[in-house]
Amino acid sequence: MSRHLEAGERIVRTEALHGGITAEMRRLTIRTRDGGTRDLVLRTFVDVEHAEDGLNREAGALILLTGTDGTSGADGADGAGEFSGTGGARVPAPGLVAVDPTAARCEYPSLLMTHLPGRTVLDDEGVATRVPLLARQLVAIHAVRPAVRPPEYVAWTTADTVVTPQGADAAAWAAAIDVIREPAPPYEGRFLHRDFHPGNVLFDMEHPDPAGARITGVVDWPAASWGPADLDVAHCSTNLALLHGPAWGPRFAEAYEEAGGVLAATASERLYWRVRDALAFSEDVRLVARSWRETGRTELTARAVEERLDAYVTALMAAPG
Known part of the structure; x- marks a missing residue:
């Protein structure tokens, strides 16, 4: 994680995100150099059978969708395979920060991405x-x-x-x-x-x-x-x-x-x-x-x-x- 934070930044809080089936999701709050905070999201595949394929697909999709709705990702993110060319479609997807599909640096295959605002809504109302x-x-x-x-x-x-x-x-x-x-x-x-x-x-x-x-x-x-x-x-x-x-x-x-x-x-x-x-x-x-x-x-x-x-x-x- 530290390889992909800015100088002087550190993780100050983690929060489990619920609702996933195939992977564990965590929101990471980062303390920035100016005293503010920003959030990232870490996806971790504990069941690694399909992790490499899934993380490569996700990394490629996030790179493909970078900029389609104001999102941005990290250039040269580790291990990412790219699908290029969006045709101008507007898709608000997270930006890719880093990916480790084979757990070369992490305990489990993982992908780090930007955090998007909003929440899921599953209620009948509306x-x-x-x-x-x-x-x-x-x-x-x-x-x-x-x-x-x-x-x-x-x-x-x-x-x-x-x-x-x-x-x-x-x-x-x-x-x-x-x-x-x-x-x-x-x-x-x-x-x-x-x-x-x-x-x-x-x-x-x-x-x-x-x-x-x-x-x-x-x-x-x-x-x-x-x-x-x-x-x-x-x-x-x-x-x-x-x-x-x-x-x-x-x-x-x-x-x-x-x-x-x-x-x-x-x-x-x-x-x-x-x-x-x-x-x-x-x-x-x-x-x-x-x-x-x-x-x-x-x-x-x-x-x-x-x-x-x-x-x-x-x-x-x-x-x-």
């Missing part, structure tokens, strides 16, 4: 105002045109690893699993966040009117990928369906198109990506529910989230077309 903001932000992410593409997306589930929830609509789930047994539809590739959802978006909520909310940051980029826009839309849709109720999944997809985003041409292609993402949650319901409860949504027990997932999958399979 969701109708936030959904269009999320949709417009995702359209901006997909407008990024990297000169060098990030790695291809990785599927997060297979037909053979899906866990059908207890008491679920067996016929609907069997039909959904059959959907993802088919080959993936052809698609026009886009730059993907790949884990875009309300828990990875920061809002300025200081305005007394909920309509005055604005996005101040998009964080958590270790899964940055190249793939179909539908996959990012599907992931945010599933998260919204589980957080706020099944109807919010389709509503987000509609908001994305209303914001100018382009999805797959046919209903069957769109269904494939939405089902693939929804079924992936069946394997991690307990982890997802626990992370949301840590942020204050105490009513979202594993069973409650399972029931919403069942309702969402059933609704997807019953939708016309």
Whole structure:
């Protein structure tokens, strides 16, 4: 850490940030030479199996997005692989300070980045105002045109690893699993966040009117990928369906198109990506529910989230077309 602080600076406080699943996050308060403070964020992968790939992807994404919304990163940050060229899209991402993807200098693989203002908002109140903001932000992410593409997306589930929830609509789930047994539809590739959802978006909520909310940051980029826009839309849709109720999944997809985003041409292609993402949650319901409860949504027990997932999958399979 000290290698990347200014002369005379020191860490005076650390604070654990909650809600993450794959890594530990800490906010570090730095005392500056003039007596003021500034904050950095340290991501640490304790489970190192996918750490090197994830940290290289995140470092590349943060370098790519530097300057797209007033952010700045450190030149020549250690170990970073770069995706260059943003096409003018506005994406408020952290700036990269340093990365150690193989734990050459740290106890565990780690990435140090700038701290962005704002906070995550997962409450039901105001969701109708936030959904269009999320949709417009995702359209901006997909407008990024990297000169060098990030790695291809990785599927997060297979037909053979899906866990059908207890008491679920067996016929609907069997039909959904059959959907993802088919080959993936052809698609026009886009730059993907790949884990875009309300828990990875920061809002300025200081305005007394909920309509005055604005996005101040998009964080958590270790899964940055190249793939179909539908996959990012599907992931945010599933998260919204589980957080706020099944109807919010389709509503987000509609908001994305209303914001100018382009999805797959046919209903069957769109269904494939939405089902693939929804079924992936069946394997991690307990982890997802626990992370949301840590942020204050105490009513979202594993069973409650399972029931919403069942309702969402059933609704997807019953939708016309």
